[in-house]
Amino acid sequence: MTDTNEQLAKALNAVIDPQSGKGLIDSGRSSAPKFADGAATVILDVTGIPEVRRELIEVDIKRALGAIEGVDDVRIGMTSTRKGRRLIAVGSGKGGVGKSTLSANLAIALARRGMNVGIIDADIYGPSLPRLLDAEDSKPTANEDRQMIPVRTQYGVSMLSMGQLVKPGQAIAWRGPMAANAMGQMIDADWGETDTFVLDLPPGTGDVQLTMVQKYKPTGAVIVSTPQDLALIDARRAIHFFEEADVPIIGLVENMAGYKCPECGAVSDPFGTGGAEAAAKEMGYDFLGRIPLDIGIRTSSDEGLPPAATGGPGADAFNGVAGKLADWLDPPKG
Incomplete structure (x- = not known):
């Protein structure tokens, strides 16, 4: 389980935040994924990211995490804080x-x-x-x-x-x-x-x-x-x-x-x-x-x-x- 968690975190951080250019974990967009019963769960802060980019990031996350052995499902929850104009x-x-x-x-x-x-x-x-x-x-x-x-x-x-x-x-x-x-x-x-x-x-x-x-x-x-x-x-x-x-x-x-x-x-x-x-x-x-x-x-x-x-x-x-x-x-x- 520990190895899988480490692999998941590494794979998620390999997906780049379009605003900062850093990995999704390093940029603070997400914490390490949760893994249980074959499902990896990611909570992603998409504040300030355009809708089209969000869809592309979602595809990248599912591809990266879904490639890890033992992961049968990738679930992504997106949160957003409305910024001032x-x-x-x-x-x-x-x-x-x-x-x-x-x-x-x-x-x-x-x-x-x-x-x-x-x-x-x-x-x-x-x-x-x-x-x-x-x-x-x-x-x-x-x-x-x-x-x-x-x-x-x-x-x-x-x-x-x-x-x-x-x-x-x-x-x-x-x-x-x-x-x-x-x-x-x-x-x-x-x-x-x-x-x-x-x-x-x-x-x-x-x-x-x-x-x-x-x-x-x-x-x-x-x-x-x-x-x-x-x-x-x-x-x-x-x-x-x-x-x-x-x-x-x-x-x-x-x-x-x-x-x-x-x-x-x-x-x-x-x-x-x-x-x-x-x-x-x-x-x-x-x-x-x-x-x-x-x-x-x-x-x-x-x-x-x-x-x-x-x-x-x-x-x-x-x-x-x-x-x-x-x-x-x-x-x-x-």
């Missing part, structure tokens, strides 16, 4: 800095780390996430309480965007309060077990941002800027806005940093380099990383093929930023 605002002081592209890739990279991630396109007047996530033909439905039910993208991220609710190319001529109300309806949608949200904000500090910090105070904010001085001036305004609202600044990301010529391989810096990193250091905030100026990022994004999902251009840079964000959300233990 974590809202990560991705903001900038001006448009055109690649904020939506960063938001889409961060959401995907976090989901691939095992988080239940949703993304909200709060750029009401210029929604671009449906194109970036190849979901232009997907429309949200509503539940019996008339809450919107988000669209599940092929990349494991649920999303809501005004771009899914209006005709392609249709102008949205709304006053600020109407746009802020639309954002609120998306945040208050029926997100199920989704607990980590990336909020792609419009540029500036208008009604949408004001409503967000007053009614849906973010857990933290990521500020995006290109390296040149004008963009950094606007980024500082966005930082000041979040500081005044007592929203923690997670860090700064420098986008369009460095261009590698596809013909000769020479690297140039048409927008400068290092500005966001220097600004972060000056203001006492973390620098989360830089994303290169790469035509491959632009073309793959236009095709709805985010690099964080496909391993395309810039994938390592996006994943690096996401790793620092993940550590900020769930600091490593020990």
